[in-house]
Amino acid sequence: MTDVLSSVQVVLQSAGYQTWDIPASKTPAVGFEDEAAMGFVCVFESPATLVKTWREAEAALLARFAAQFRLAGEKAWNVYFVLLTEARATDEQRREVRWIEEDLERTRKLTATGVMTREDVTTALLPLLPILSKPLLAPEDSAERLARRIAVIAPRVSNWALDASVSPAEVAARLRSDR
Secondary structure (H helix, E strand, C coil): CHHHHHHHHHHHHHCCCEEEEECCCCCCEEEEECCCCEEEEEEECCHHHHHHHHHHHHHHHHHHCHHHHHHCHHHHHCEEEEEEECCCCCHHHHHHHHHHCCCCCCCEEEEEECCCCHHHHHHHHHHHCCCCCCCCCCCCCHHHHHHHHHHHHCHHHHHHHCCCCCCHHHHHHHHHHCC
């Protein structure tokens, strides 16, 4: 569990969150906060334990940090409670764990089971993370790209479609005549 919580801290810190360990908690937990959101990540022993005890863990953390919530202003409306377990869940347990996310009382919930690697942690925390990268398109001549697309969509007129001496009406007429 310590490894998962360490990975949680690394992923959240790299996304711009401040994080802190929450000692003396029944369930191992980490707190996090940035300028817009705040919350907790708890790691449970098993999916069954998660389903059985998550409400108690949430209530305990909310009570413990109530003073900070009162000082948080608008951010207090954007509190997340992330529930993770390293153990894999059965199909039924996975459904029960996912249902927790539908509970909108007190906090917004995110859940995941089978969380073992940093990639698993990142996937579980995606709703809290900024878009990680922009798609990079290779430099390309737009006329060539358009010609390739036309050849796929309407191969019969691909030679005429981009010919400046052929009007769009002629291209359309040729398309109709080839049917």
